[in-house]
């Protein structure tokens with residue numbers, strides 16, 4: 309059995325491969341690509357919590373990142389405690405449930421306007437015309453990216469995560485997009501230093517970090533860039549993919565769609581199940597800091613270890629009938645949002661955006677058809693979902 313996270317087969321339908329891994333190779337080793345993979349729910353959960361053994365400090369992608377890339381834009385998601393915890397404390401205030409709730413009217417207003425632009429057309433691309441636009445608007449507004457730059461920023465964020473099928477190396481277009489993002493945000497940070505506003509970038513510039521020895525200091529330029537890149541990337545791609553996947557799932561499950569239209573208070577349950585069923589982020593990369601023995605295998609120190617969140621979400625050991633889409637399912641732990649010290653910082657915001665996006669969509673477009681033949685999937689590292697979902701209504 310081969311599990312190749314760069315193959316077309318994996319991009320298009322990984323769930324069969326995951327089932328085989330969970331059953332026959334819960335500690336899978338891919339010699340060619342040089343990684344181990346954990347696929348069972350509790351192994352992924354335990355490894356996420358055990359950050360001392362499964363470190364994020366060499367990056368969280370499938371591939372190891374070169375040290376210079378990690379240093380150029382240090383991100384807390386690619387660090388271990390205590391450094392990661394100190395940085396997280398600094399930004400977490402901006403992402404509390406209360407802060408997210410306060411943002412709801414603006415999200416609703418933006419969602420309503422976007423739905424208003426498509427409602428009379430009779431057909432559109434759910435991803436390109438709605439799901440890709442709303443999260444970028446929301447995250448840009450949070451960060452302080454001017455309206456006129458938002459689309460460019462979104463396209464670059466997309467390009468920086470896109471990979472060629474069959475190849476683990478970073479394509480030139482991805483590298484270029486990363487460099488352009490850095491240049492763009494360097495200028496924006498510079499501008500906010502001169503003329504601060506109410507946005508997150510201005511708050512981060514003003515914020516002070518408390519070091520281990522109690523001394524306080526401002527964030528460095530690379531740290532600022534890291535934060536901005538992380539929030540722009542993490543808050544954008546994932547939410548877009550969840551919305552697109554949910555739109556297809558709701559079309560396939562008309563009873564679920566009808567239940568939400570009848571009673572919009574069911575929207576969060578259906579979205580939560582969509583998050584489990586087709587999680588936007590399938591793989592969390594780690595590196596082993598010591599030899600680890602698990603299920604009779606040894607993962608040697610310094611190995612790359614992939615935590616297969618996408619597989620954990622379908623583990624029959626945790627979920628009854630895991631391949632059934634069931635909006636009434638009680639999900640005790642939503643592993644699709646990660647767990648442990650790096651658990652998704654934007655989870656309140658992501659859930660809020662998803663709920664509001666479908667509340668506003670169903671309010672104007674209660675019924676739609678998806679042209680599944682024409683749907684297209686992304687080929688991205690660590691992110692899974694649709695780039696195109698044509699619909700008619």
Ligand code: HEM
Pocket residue numbers: 356364368384385386392396447538539542543544546547550587588589592593617643644645646647649650651652653654655657658
């Ligand atoms: C449905 C949408 C989302 C999904 C599925 C998702 C998924 C995840 C996952 C799996 C992790 C853990 C990564 C790891 O353990 O290595 C994570 C971390 C993170 N997410 Fe999200 N995310 C979503 C939305 C958002 C949004 C809207 C934001 C920001 C506005 C955000 C910001 C972050 C940040 C900053 C981290 C790193 C936290 C840390 O290292 O302490 N995410 N997310």
